[in-house]
Amino acid sequence: MEDQNQCKTSDQQLQNLNLPKVLLHGPPGFSSVLQPPYSEKFHLLNHSSLPLHQFAATHPHHCATVAAVLCDGGYPLTVDMLSLLPSLRLVVTASAGTDHVDLDECRRRGIQVAGAGNLFSEDVADLAVALLIDVVMKISAADRSLRKRHVDSRAITYASKVTGKRVGIVGLGRIGLEVAHRLEALNCKVSYNSRKQKPFVPYPFYSNVVDLATNTNVLVLCCALNDQTRHIINREVMVALGKGGVIVNVGRGALIHEKELLKCLMEGEIEGAGLDVFENEPLVDEHFFSLDNVVLSPHAGFSTLESYVAICQLLGRNLEAFFSDNPLITPVI
Numbered sequence: 001m002e003d004q005n006q007c008k009t010s011d012q013q014l015q016n017l018n019l020p021k022v023l024l025h026g027p028p029g030f031s032s033v034l035q036p037p038y039s040e041k042f043h044l045l046n047h048s049s050l051p052l053h054q055f056a057a058t059h060p061h062h063c064a065t066v067a068a069v070l071c072d073g074g075y076p077l078t079v080d081m082l083s084l085l086p087s088l089r090l091v092v093t094a095s096a097g098t099d100h101v102d103l104d105e106c107r108r109r110g111i112q113v114a115g116a117g118n119l120f121s122e123d124v125a126d127l128a129v130a131l132l133i134d135v136v137m138k139i140s141a142a143d144r145s146l147r148k149r150h151v152d153s154r155a156i157t158y159a160s161k162v163t164g165k166r167v168g169i170v171g172l173g174r175i176g177l178e179v180a181h182r183l184e185a186l187n188c189k190v191s192y193n194s195r196k197q198k199p200f201v202p203y204p205f206y207s208n209v210v211d212l213a214t215n216t217n218v219l220v221l222c223c224a225l226n227d228q229t230r231h232i233i234n235r236e237v238m239v240a241l242g243k244g245g246v247i248v249n250v251g252r253g254a255l256i257h258e259k260e261l262l263k264c265l266m267e268g269e270i271e272g273a274g275l276d277v278f279e280n281e282p283l284v285d286e287h288f289f290s291l292d293n294v295v296l297s298p299h300a301g302f303s304t305l306e307s308y309v310a311i312c313q314l315l316g317r318n319l320e321a322f323f324s325d326n327p328l329i330t331p332v333i
């Protein structure tokens, strides 16, 4: 554990005593998400060099008094972890998804949670459409082929038209809607599946993902991961999508039964996949690496420079709002 401010003067350390303690729960370097003026308003603690339970064992006083956690999307906050922080009142996550945070436990303990809101929706939608176009038009496969000096583009099999494709969006929240708007410009025929039919959208609704797959060429997964959506894309759905079918996933890896996806890709049950997320992140199943009909992206849907600058501000503003007794800017609960 390092105290974020340990190299400052002891005067500043004394000053820290009056500042709310915020525990940073993310990768090395995560502390840079809070910049002045926000970084000066909190006593930042960074445990990235130690697992949280070891930090708790070696720094019980800090753990007992941490008031807020600032966490990164890939960093779980389980019941056990939350129990190490008895004074915790706020979790701010730098992600739109909240499947890594035990929200039920936060509710039970009255801990408020803020997230990224819709900040990343446009970037994620851009990436979804980029992956769709790449897989369908075989851009990355052609690039690989050219680099091997196979200059005849037909050395790879024929690409397919994006224009006019029937695209089924799974999860028509803000990201799904952004994807739909982009696809309309490409003359794609959009339909969707979600928990409930949305009265305000013009797209056909399918209450069942198998029916959606049967009636489309491409599935784009934009929904949240929860008990209802885990492995929502199983073999039955992939077979229903059919041999020319493509799956794009910008939601969470575990929306797809990944082993079945690999089998379907290898056996030609579906045509291809564009994946920004994986079931065992940060690990990626290496079987994907040898498949030419897959385009891979390292969970990068939210990593534009513009959005990074914006999320840094938003995290600080949520912390500031909470500790000034104002409503959270982007509340989850």
Ligand SMILES: O=CC(=O)O
Binding pocket: 073, 094, 095, 096, 097, 098, 116, 120, 302
């Ligand atoms: O995956 C990224 C996010 O949830 O913001």
